Amino acid sequence: MVKYLHMKKYTIITRPDEDSLQLEKKLHKVLTAHDHLLDSTNPEIVFVVGGDGTFIYAVHHYLDQLENLCFYGIHTGTLGFYTDFKDSDFDEFLTKYLNGDTFEIKYPLLEVHEESNIYYAINEMRIENVVRTQEMDVYINNQRFETYRGTGMCVSSQNGSTAYNRSLGGAVLQEGLNLIEMCEIAGIHHKHYRSLSSPLVMSDTSVIRFESDNFTNAILGIDSDVYSIDEASSITVQTSPTKTVRVLRGREISYFSRLQSLFL
Ligand code: NAP
Ligand code: MN
Numbered sequence: 001m002v003k004y005l006h007m008k009k010y011t012i013i014t015r016p017d018e019d020s021l022q023l024e025k026k027l028h029k030v031l032t033a034h035d036h037l038l039d040s041t042n043p044e045i046v047f048v049v050g051g052d053g054t055f056i057y058a059v060h061h062y063l064d065q066l067e068n069l070c071f072y073g074i075h076t077g078t079l080g081f082y083t084d085f086k087d088s089d090f091d092e093f094l095t096k097y098l099n100g101d102t103f104e105i106k107y108p109l110l111e112v113h114e115e116s117n118i119y120y121a122i123n124e125m126r127i128e129n130v131v132r133t134q135e136m137d138v139y140i141n142n143q144r145f146e147t148y149r150g151t152g153m154c155v156s157s158q159n160g161s162t163a164y165n166r167s168l169g170g171a172v173l174q175e176g177l178n179l180i181e182m183c184e185i186a187g188i189h190h191k192h193y194r195s196l197s198s199p200l201v202m203s204d205t206s207v208i209r210f211e212s213d214n215f216t217n218a219i220l221g222i223d224s225d226v227y228s229i230d231e232a233s234s235i236t237v238q239t240s241p242t243k244t245v246r247v248l249r250g251r252e253i254s255y256f257s258r259l260q261s262l263f264l
Contacts (some may be wrong), residue, residue, distance in 0.1 A: 003171075008044065009037050009043050009044045010031055010043050010046070010047060011038060011039065011043040011045075011046055011047060011196045013047070013049070013050075013054060013058040014028055015049065015050025020049045020050050023076060026090070027047055027049065030094055030098075032091045032103065037146050043062075043067070044069055044070075045248070046058055046069055046070070047071075047074070048071055048074070049076060050076055051076070052075075052081055052083070055080070055122075058071060058232055059079065060120075060223065060224075063120060066246065073085075073247075074093050075087070079257070079258055079262065080258075082247070084249055084250050084253055085251070087184040092250070092251075093250060097179070101250065104246055105249055106244040106245065106247070107157075107245040108204065109239070110122075110124070110157055111242075111243070112220070113237075114227075114232050114233070114234075115231070119222045120240060121156065121157070121222045121223050122159060122160065123156065123159060123160030123164065124154050124157065124165060125154070125155050125220065126152055126153065126155075126164065126185065126220070126221035127215075127220060128151060128152035128185060128218065128219055129150045129151060129219070130151060130217075131141070131217035133149050134148075135212060135214070136210045136211060136212040137211045138195075138209070139208070139209040139211065140202070140206055146194075146195045147195065149188045149193045150185060150188045151186040151196070152186075153182075153183070154183045154186060155180060155208055156180065158173040158175060158177055158204075159172075161181055162262070165181055169183065179201050179202065180206060181201045182202065184196075184197060204239040207236060208238070209234060210234070210236075210237075211234045212232075212233065215229045215231075215232045215235075218230075218233075220235065
C-alpha cells in the first residue's frame with residue numbers, strides 16, 4: 001500500500017453533464033487552493049468525474065503515460081466498479097485524498113495484437129461481424145481449441161466481467177481474481193458446427209489467438225472503440241505483461257456491495 005501525499009500536477013476528466021461539470025468546478029477550486037497545478041499534458045493524478053465509461057475514456061486518453069500517473073474517481077450516479085465514491089460522498093472523497101489517506105492498486109489491461117497494431121483494453125476486446133457468419137479458429141496457448149462460427153467472440157478482463165461480458169451471459173468475476181473470460185456472441189451450434197458455447201474462464205496467463213481466412217466486415221472492439229480488421233488473419237489477446245492502470249482507492253468496499261448497487 002503506497003501513500004501519496006504531495007501530488008501537484010493534476011487534471012480532471014469529466015462526463016459532460018450538469019452534475020459532473022458542477023463537481024469538476026468544485027474540485028478545481030479546492031485543488032488549486034491546496035498546492036495543485038492544472039497540467040493536462042503531464043499530470044501525476046487524473047481525477048475522473050462521471051461513470052465507469054468516463055474512467056475507461058480517461059485510461060485511453062492517457063494510455064501512453066500510464067506509468068507516470070494514477071487515477072482517482074468519483075461517480076455521479078451509482079457506485080461504479082472503477083470508483084469508490086458517489087457524488088454525495090464528495091467531502092470524504094476529497095478529505096481522504098488531501099490527507100493521503102488512500103492506497104494505490106493496479107488494474108491489468110488486455111493487450112491485443114492485430115498485424116502490427118497493438119491495442120489495450122481495460123474491459124474487453126471483441127471480434128464482431130454483424131454482416132455475415134464469422135468463422136474463426138480459436139487457439140489457447142498455441143493449442144488449437146475449436147472452430148467457432150457465429151457473430152463473434154468477447155474476451156473480458158476481471159474488471160470487464162460486469163460489462164459487455166455480463167450481457168452475453170458470462171460469469172461475473174470477483175475482484176482480486178487473476179482471470180480472463182471468453183464468451184461467444186451468438187454462436188451457431190448444430191450437428192455440423194460445434195464450439196464450446198459456454199463462457200470459458202481462464203487464468204490471466206492464457207494467450208488466446210483467433211485465426212480466419214476472412215475477417216472482411218468484422219470489427220475489433222476495444223472497450224468503447226472499434227477498428228476495422230478486413231485485412232487481418234490473426235488476432236491475439238493476453239493480459240499485458242507491461243502495462244497496468246494505477247488507481248487510488250479511498251475506501252474498502254466489498255465487491256458484492258458494488259454488484260448490489262449497480263444491478264440489484
Ligand atoms: P458506455 O455508455 O460508456 O457504457 C455502457 C454502460 O456500461 C454504462 O452504463 C457504463 O457505466 C457501463 N460499464 C462500463 N464498464 C463497466 C464495467 N466494467 N462494469 C459494469 N458496467 C460497466 O458505452 P461505451 O463507452 O461505448 O463502452 C464502454 C463499455 O460499455 C464497453 O467496454 C462495454 O463493456 C460496454 N458495452 C456493453 C454493451 C452491452 O452490455 N450490450 C454494449 C456496448 C458496450 P457508467 O454508466 O458508469 O458509465
Ligand atoms: Mn460512456
